[in-house]
Amino acid sequence: MIEQFMSAMGVDKTLFDNGDLKVTTPIDGSQIGTVKMDGIADVQSKINNAKTAFQAWRVVPAPKRGELIRLLGEVLREHKEDLGALVSIEAGKIKEEGLGEVQEMIDICDFAVGLSRQLYGLTIASERAGHHMRETWHPLGVIGVISAFNFPVAVWSWNTALAIVCGNPVIWKPSEKTPLVALACQALFEKALAKFGDAPEHLSQLIIGHVDVGNALVESEDVALISATGSTRMGREVAPKVAARFGKCLLELGGNNAMILAPSADLNLALRGILFSAVGTAGQRCTTLRRLIVHDSLKDEVVRKIKSAYETVTIGDPLKGNLVGPLIDKDSFESMQSALERAKSAGGKVTGGERVLADEHSDAYYVKPAIVELDSQLDVAKTETFAPILYVMSYHDFDEALAMQNDVPQGLSSCVFTNDIREAELFLSARGSDCGIANVNIGTSGAEIGGAFGGEKETGGGRESGSDAWKNYMRRQTNTVNYSTELPLAQGINFG
Numbered sequence: 259m260i261e262q263f264m265s266a267m268g269v270d271k272t273l274f275d276n277g278d279l280k281v282t283t284p285i286d287g288s289q290i291g292t293v294k295m296d297g298i299a300d301v302q303s304k305i306n307n308a309k310t311a312f313q314a315w316r317v318v319p320a321p322k323r324g325e326l327i328r329l330l331g332e333v334l335r336e337h338k339e340d341l342g343a344l345v346s347i348e349a350g351k352i353k354e355e356g357l358g359e360v361q362e363m364i365d366i367c368d369f370a371v372g373l374s375r376q377l378y379g380l381t382i383a384s385e386r387a388g389h390h391m392r393e394t395w396h397p398l399g400v401i402g403v404i405s406a407f408n409f410p411v412a413v414w415s416w417n418t419a420l421a422i423v424c425g426n427p428v429i430w431k432p433s434e435k436t437p438l439v440a441l442a443c444q445a446l447f448e449k450a451l452a453k454f455g456d457a458p459e460h461l462s463q464l465i466i467g468h469v470d471v472g473n474a475l476v477e478s479e480d481v482a483l484i485s486a487t488g489s490t491r492m493g494r495e496v497a498p499k500v501a502a503r504f505g506k507c508l509l510e511l512g513g514n515n516a517m518i519l520a521p522s523a524d525l526n527l528a529l530r531g532i533l534f535s536a537v538g539t540a541g542q543r544c545t546t547l548r549r550l551i552v553h554d555s556l557k558d559e560v561v562r563k564i565k566s567a568y569e570t571v572t573i574g575d576p577l578k579g580n581l582v583g584p585l586i587d588k589d590s591f592e593s594m595q596s597a598l599e600r601a602k603s604a605g606g607k608v609t610g611g612e613r614v615l616a617d618e619h620s621d622a623y624y625v626k627p628a629i630v631e632l633d634s635q636l637d638v639a640k641t642e643t644f645a646p647i648l649y650v651m652s653y654h655d656f657d658e659a660l661a662m663q664n665d666v667p668q669g670l671s672s673c674v675f676t677n678d679i680r681e682a683e684l685f686l687s688a689r690g691s692d693c694g695i696a697n698v699n700i701g702t703s704g705a706e707i708g709g710a711f712g713g714e715k716e717t718g719g720g721r722e723s724g725s726d727a728w729k730n731y732m733r734r735q736t737n738t739v740n741y742s743t744e745l746p747l748a749q750g751i752n753f754g
C-alpha cells in the first residue's frame with residue numbers, strides 16, 4: 259500500500275523492506291515495512307558528518323540558505339498528497355489531518371524563507387565616546403531533533419526549516435513508530451538539495467532506532483541543541499543529560515489542556531471547539547482538550563450536547579472519510595482503559611471509551627471517545643493520558659475556574675469561551691492562564707505556525723515554530739567596537 263507513495267517521493271525500496279525495525283500501521287495493525295536501525299557508531303559518524311557540514315553551511319549567506327528552504331517548500335507542495343497519505347497510514351490520522359500536517363510544513367518553510375532576510379540583531383548605545391555596540395546572531399552548530407509519533411513530520415520541519423536558515427545541519431531521530439515518513443522527508447529534502455545545487459553534504463541526516471540512539475545524540479558534546487518533543491517522562495531523562503554537558507535544550511513535552519466555558523459563551527461555537535479539540539486525532543495531540551471546566555448553570559445542557567455530538571462522530575479507517583481514526587497501539591489503548599478505571603473507582607461517571615471494530619481489526623485499536631464527569635479535579639485528570647478522554651468538571655466563580663485550569667503539572671494550551679470581555683482579558687492576564695498558549699473563543703488545538711509554540715511547567719518551557727523561536731538555533735554575540743583613539747573603560751574606571 260505504501261510503495262506508490264514512497265516511490266513517488268523518491269524513497270528507494272531497499273530502505274523500507276530490508277531492515278530490523280518492523281513498522282506497522284495502526285489502521286489494521288499490519289506490517290507495512292521494515293527499516294534498518296542505526297547503531298551507536300552510526301550516530302557518532304553522522305554527528306561527525308554534521309560537524310563538517312556546519313563548517314561550510316554557517317558561512318553561506320542566510321538569504322541563500324533560505325533559498326534551500328524555499329525549494330523544500332516547493333517540493334512539499336508537489337508531494338503534499340503523497341506525504342499526507344503516508345502520515346495517515348503510519349500514524350493513523352484522518353486524511354484531512356495528514357494533509358493539514360504537510361500544509362504546516364509548507365507554512366513553516368514560507369515563514370523561514372522570509373526569516374532568512376530578518377535574522378536581526380540590535381544596535382546598542384555605548385556609554386563610551388567613539389564606540390558602538392551591537393548584538394549579532396551566529397549559527398549555533400549541530401542540531402539534534404527527537405520527535406514523537408503524533409506529529410511525525412511537522413515537528414521535523416519546524417526545527418529543520420529554522421535550523422537550516424540559521425546556518426545549522428540537523429540530525430533527526432524520529433519516533434520508532436513512524437520511521438517511514440522520516441525516510442520520505444529525507445528524500446524530499448534531498449530533492450530540494452538537488453535543485454539547490456551547491457550545498458555541503460549531510461545537512462540533514464536521519465537516525466533510526468530506539469532510545470539508545472536517541473540517547474547517543476543527547477549525550478554527545480558535539481550536538482549544540484537538542485530539540486526534543488515527546489512525553490514528560492522522556493524530557494525528564496533527556497534534559498539533565500544535556501544540562502550536565504552544558505548543551506542547549508528545547509523541550510516540547512506533554513500537555514493537559516483545558517477549556518473554561520462561561521455562561522455568556524456562544525454555545526454552538528464552544529461545542530464545535532470542544533469536538534475538534536477533544537476527539538480530533540483520536541485525542542493524540544499534545545494540545546488535545548482533556549479538561550472541560552464548565553459553569554454549573556450550563557453543565558447538564560453542555561454534557562448532554564457533547565454526548566449527542568459524540569454519537570454522530572464516525573470512527574474507523576482514517577483514509578475513508580471518518581472523523582476519528584485509531585489509537586497508535588495496544589499500549590495506548592491499555593493506558594486509556596486504565597485511566598478510565600481509575601476515574602470510575604474514584605467516583606467519576608464514564609460515558610464511552612469502549613473499543614470498537616475489534617472484530618474487523620483484531621490488531622488495531624479504535625475507541626469511542628470518552629466523557630468523564632467528575633465532582634472535583636481528581637489526580638487522574640491531572641495526568642496526561644494520550645487518548646480521547648474528556649474530563650468534565652463544573653465551577654461557580656470564574657476565579658475558581660482559573661485556579662482549576664492552572665492546578666495541573668502541565669502548562670501547554672488553554673482556552674476560555676466567553677463573551678464577557680472582563681473574563682477574557684483576565685484569562686489572558688498575569689493572573690490568568692499559566693500556559694504557553696491561551697486562546698479566547700477558539701479550542702486548545704490547531705495552532706498556526708506564526709506564533710511561538712510550547713508551554714510551561716512539565717511541558718518543558720521550550721518554544722518552537724514562529725515568532726522569535728529562531729533564536730534557539732543561533733548563538734548571541736555582543737560586540738563593542740572602538741573607533742576612537744582613546745581606550746576609555748566602562749563604568750568610568752581609571753586604571754592608571
Ligand code: NAD
Nearest residue numbers: 405406407432433472473488489492495510511512513544
Ligand atoms: P515518547 O516520549 O514516548 O517518545 C518521543 C521520542 O523520544 C521518541 O523518538 C523516542 O524514541 C524518544 N525518546 C524517549 N526516551 C528517550 C530518551 N531517554 N533519550 C532519547 N530519546 C528518547 O512520546 P510519544 O509517545 O512518541 O508522543 C506522545 C507524547 O509527546 C505526549 O506526551 C505528547 O503530549 C507529547 N508531544 C508534545 C508536543 C509538544 O509540542 N509539546 C508535540 C507532540 C507530542
